[in-house]
Amino acid sequence: MAPQPPLLTMSGITKSFPGVRALDGVDLEVQAGEVHCLLGQNGAGKSTLIKVLAGAHQPDSGEITWRGEPVTLRSPIAAMRLGIATIYQELDLIEGLSVAENVFLGHEPTSAGFVVRGSVARAATAQLLRRLGHSEIDPARLVGDLSAAQQQIVSMARALSHDVRLIVMDEPSAALDPEEVDNLFRIVGDLTADGVAVIYISHRLEEIRRIGRRVTVLKEGRSVAGGLPAESTPTEEVVALMTGRNVEYVFPERPEAGFAAGSEPVLKVEGLTRRGEFAPVDLELRPGEIVGLAGLVGSGRSEILETIYGARKPDGGRVLVDGAPLRPGSVRAAVRAGIGLAPEERKAQGLLMLESVSSNVSVSTLSRFARAGWLDRRTERAAAHQAVRELSLRPDNPDAAIRTLSGGNQQKAVLARWLLRGCKVLLLDEPTRGVDIGARAELYAVIRRLADEGLAVLLVSSEVPEVLGLADRVLVLREGSVVHTADARELDEHRVLDLVMEGSPTP
Amino acid sequence: MTQPATAAQKETPTSAAKSARGQEISRRLGLRWDVRSLSLLGVLVVLVAVGGITAPDEFLATSNLQLVLTQASVIGVVTVGMTFVITGGGIDLSVGAIVALASVWATTVATQEFGFAGILFTAVIVGVGCGLVNGLLIAYGRLVPFIATLAMLASARGLALQITDGSTQIVAVDSVLDLGARDAYVLGVPPLVLIFAAVTVIGWLLLNRTTFGRRTVAVGGNAEAARLAGIDVRRQRLYLYLLSGLCCGIAAFMLIVLAGSGQNTNGNLYELDAIAAAIIGGTLLSGGRGTILGSVLGVLVFTTITNIFALNNLETAVQQIAKGAIIVAAVLVQRRSMPGDA
Ligand SMILES: Nc1ncnc2c1ncn2[C@@H]1O[C@H](COP(=O)(O)OP(=O)(O)OP(=O)(O)O)[C@@H](O)[C@H]1O
Numbered sequence: 027m028a029p030q031p032p033l034l035t036m037s038g039i040t041k042s043f044p045g046v047r048a049l050d051g052v053d054l055e056v057q058a059g060e061v062h063c064l065l066g067q068n069g070a071g072k073s074t075l076i077k078v079l080a081g082a083h084q085p086d087s088g089e090i091t092w093r094g095e096p097v098t099l100r101s102p103i104a105a106m107r108l109g110i111a112t113i114y115q116e117l118d119l120i121e122g123l124s125v126a127e128n129v130f131l132g133h134e135p136t137s138a139g140f141v142v143r144g145s146v147a148r149a150a151t152a153q154l155l156r157r158l159g160h161s162e163i164d165p166a167r168l169v170g171d172l173s174a175a176q177q178q179i180v181s182m183a184r185a186l187s188h189d190v191r192l193i194v195m196d197e198p199s200a201a202l203d204p205e206e207v208d209n210l211f212r213i214v215g216d217l218t219a220d221g222v223a224v225i226y227i228s229h230r231l232e233e234i235r236r237i238g239r240r241v242t243v244l245k246e247g248r249s250v251a252g253g254l255p256a257e258s259t260p261t262e263e264v265v266a267l268m269t270g271r272n273v274e275y276v277f278p279e280r281p282e283a284g285f286a287a288g289s290e291p292v293l294k295v296e297g298l299t300r301r302g303e304f305a306p307v308d309l310e311l312r313p314g315e316i317v318g319l320a321g322l323v324g325s326g327r328s329e330i331l332e333t334i335y336g337a338r339k340p341d342g343g344r345v346l347v348d349g350a351p352l353r354p355g356s357v358r359a360a361v362r363a364g365i366g367l368a369p370e371e372r373k374a375q376g377l378l379m380l381e382s383v384s385s386n387v388s389v390s391t392l393s394r395f396a397r398a399g400w401l402d403r404r405t406e407r408a409a410a411h412q413a414v415r416e417l418s419l420r421p422d423n424p425d426a427a428i429r430t431l432s433g434g435n436q437q438k439a440v441l442a443r444w445l446l447r448g449c450k451v452l453l454l455d456e457p458t459r460g461v462d463i464g465a466r467a468e469l470y471a472v473i474r475r476l477a478d479e480g481l482a483v484l485l486v487s488s489e490v491p492e493v494l495g496l497a498d499r500v501l502v503l504r505e506g507s508v509v510h511t512a513d514a515r516e517l518d519e520h521r522v523l524d525l526v527m528e529g530s531p532t533p
Numbered sequence: 534m535t536q537p538a539t540a541a542q543k544e545t546p547t548s549a550a551k552s553a554r555g556q557e558i559s560r561r562l563g564l565r566w567d568v569r570s571l572s573l574l575g576v577l578v579v580l581v582a583v584g585g586i587t588a589p590d591e592f593l594a595t596s597n598l599q600l601v602l603t604q605a606s607v608i609g610v611v612t613v614g615m616t617f618v619i620t621g622g623g624i625d626l627s628v629g630a631i632v633a634l635a636s637v638w639a640t641t642v643a644t645q646e647f648g649f650a651g652i653l654f655t656a657v658i659v660g661v662g663c664g665l666v667n668g669l670l671i672a673y674g675r676l677v678p679f680i681a682t683l684a685m686l687a688s689a690r691g692l693a694l695q696i697t698d699g700s701t702q703i704v705a706v707d708s709v710l711d712l713g714a715r716d717a718y719v720l721g722v723p724p725l726v727l728i729f730a731a732v733t734v735i736g737w738l739l740l741n742r743t744t745f746g747r748r749t750v751a752v753g754g755n756a757e758a759a760r761l762a763g764i765d766v767r768r769q770r771l772y773l774y775l776l777s778g779l780c781c782g783i784a785a786f787m788l789i790v791l792a793g794s795g796q797n798t799n800g801n802l803y804e805l806d807a808i809a810a811a812i813i814g815g816t817l818l819s820g821g822r823g824t825i826l827g828s829v830l831g832v833l834v835f836t837t838i839t840n841i842f843a844l845n846n847l848e849t850a851v852q853q854i855a856k857g858a859i860i861v862a863a864v865l866v867q868r869r870s871m872p873g874d875a
């Protein structure tokens with residue numbers, strides 16, 4: 027086979043932000059029709075690199091060649107004109123606009139140059155959504171009313187609405203459940219069959235093996251390996267390239283079986299229900315126990331957590347902490363009783379985007395650092411620093427603005443907040459979304475250590491291996507009902523997936 | 534192929550799909566929050582009833598209704614511009630001051646020599662000019678809108694005072710004055726009301742039917758997302774203040790017609806009235822959602838209240854308390870009809 031000229035080459039790309047050198051000489055080469063994976067730890071510079079490619083950031087130096095021609099990408103428009111479409115890590119949709127308006131934002135079909143032809147846009151959007159296997163999303167609905175997974179689909183439709191040669195996907199699977207991921211891969215397959223190239227970013231190595239052709243690894247702003255074969259490169263080698271050390275991707279050891287069974291439950295949920303979201307749920311959580319909720323996106327997992335936390339008012343049932351019932355629908359009551367929640371959508375629910383890392387971490391513990399209302403900034407900062415260091419958050423600087431952190435590091439900051447708080451019951455919603463392999467192992471170890479110290483943890487995750495590996499007991503949810511409860515050791519991934527989809531165990 | 538779709542379908546109960554239809558219909562009308570627009574219409578109906586009962590002869594008289602509409606027209610035009618600015622994530626505190634400056638500049642002896650066209654042209658140009666300064670400072674000078682327009686408020690009022698030296702500038706151009714006279718009414722509708730109607734229709738089309746409107750919503754809703762979608766956010770912001778300035782220029786001309794003079798105290802507190810009308814109409818103060826029809830309803834409600842209080846010889850103090858109560862009530866209704874706000 028004669029070597030084709032690459033579709034895209036980026037060479038020697040550097041980009042600095044005040045105080046951080048995010049990219050320090052990156053080379054990337056992408057062929058038409060391939061799925062090229064970008065790997066790297068949190069903060070390695072993956073998102074920054076693709077923002078340079080999307081014209082959203084201007085590089086400080088380096089060259090970009092597109093189909094043999096050197097190009098300068100001065101603005102997002104310039105990149106789109108070349109046929110580069112990007113699905114960003116943080117969903118970037120406008121909630122007050124409809125699905126169709128979002129899909130065609132910036133390149134609306136018009137007559138006379140400025141009158142939007144709404145029906146044309148809606149029809150085209152419906153067609154794109156059908157192609158994506160989601161004809162149930164109404165193009166006229168407001169994006170703000172859609173679920174996170176559906177919004178992800180809309181982002182995808184937006185990328186496809188351009189005449190593309192290269193689609194960049196920055197952690198597209200993070201918000202999707204396994205079935206949706208299959209659907210995503212089918213679409214990626216269709217695209218590459220048409221000769222479209224895909225740059226795919228994910229922290230899940232198994233995905234990269236499934237669809238990737240070649241891999242480029244970034245470490246601390248540098249490309250440390252380019253064009254590795256995605257299927258045949260051993261995992262240890264990839265991980266070693268990313269982290270510069272050998273990380274074992276294992277779960278911490280569980281304490282002896284039955285250890286927790288003896289003690290009194292700290293959290294008791296009795297017949298808790300919300301119409302249209304989940305059927306009555308019963309649940310007991312003992313100190314030192316980690317209980318996992320497995321289920322598809324939309325099966326009511328997050329809703330259950332939020333109702334226990336008081337952020338949603340239940341239609342029935344009650345929540346007891348140490349035997350005392352909590353006032354329903356009151357976050358204050360829940361927090362006072364010692365319940366903490368690390369929410370799923372960190373940007374909307376979890377983080378003060380304009381504040382520093384340390385004020386984000388200490389915000390729910392402020393009274394501890396205050397004397398007569400005056401904050402002792404020094405101890406506050408030191409405690410926050412300690413908490414983020416345990417999670418190896420980067421940069422290791424509590425004064426950094428949270429909005430400048432990479433996606434995975436923002437997630438760690440949310441968790442650090444609850445570590446610092448030291449609660450009795452911790453509700454974790456997708457704690458490792460977007461967290462890299464190395465930090466994941468550390469995070470698991472921290473969660474287990476906290477449990478060993480007597481914390482009770484309720485864990486929601488779309489990643490079945492994570493639930494099975496970390497939890498002691500697993501509740502399987504389907505369409506808002508608990509369909510199965512079992513010791514995590516008695517389940518395997520297939521069994522859980524079957525339960526999640528069918529509701530009855532396969533014989 | 535069908536498999537992946539099922540999972541997400543389950544998340545979307547049919548009732549949601551139905552309400553989406555209703556939502557779409559109301560959105561097409563620009564009434565993004567049907568509940569609230571309806572309640573505002575209800576408030577207006579109640580007010581008319583109150584007016585009819587408390588001052589039966591005066592309130593429903595044709596001349597009074599003409600007066601109410603005319604008064605609503607001037608502030609209404611300003612409010613349409615304000616609605617765009619707020620929807621685009623900004624605020625314009627300088628509207629009243631711009632109206633004042635434009636109205637005195639357009640009525641100086643020198644300008645009046647150029648007649649009707651001179652007055653209209655000057656009013657519009659001064660308005661647009663002030664909007665340009667606001668827009669440049671905010672979009673390219675990166676000043677916070679609150680500060681930039683506050684500075685404009687102070688300096689435009691100061692300049693207006695300097696031009697007039699505190700005196701009232703009487704208009705001696707008959708063609709301008711004729712526009713306010715009863716003979717000029719078209720089928721009983723004053724020309725100023727027609728101008729307001731035209732501005733409303735154009736504003737509605739601009740917001741709901743054009744790329745300009747779409748970009749305004751996008752910039753106000755999520756500026757970073759808008760930038761990544763290839764929208765020139767800064768230029769859009771500049772345009773928004775230009776538009777607001779243009780509306781102020783038109784309103785200044787209308788005031789000149791109405792009062793037959795230009796005064797440096799014109800447009801006093803218009804900024805508050807316009808912001809309040811837009812907000813009770815359903816435009817989100819934080820940007821990203823706006824409705825022209827709602828704003829117009831808001832203006833009508835406020836003007837009607839003022840009129841009823843005047844007819845019943847009530848003090849302005851009581852009137853302002855009533856206005857405040859309405860703003861609070863409207864925002865409370867807004868909260869309740871917000872989707873997904875548990
Ligand atoms: N706007 C910004 N200002 C300052 N620093 C920034 C900015 N954007 C990114 N950075 C820094 O650049 C580095 C690279 O970040 P980037 O988002 O590219 O990481 P990433 O590889 O995408 O990580 P993740 O896997 O967590 O998404 C990080 O140290 C981050 O803090």
Ligand SMILES: [Mg+2]
Pocket residue numbers: 072073074115196432433434
């Ligand atoms: Mg990233």
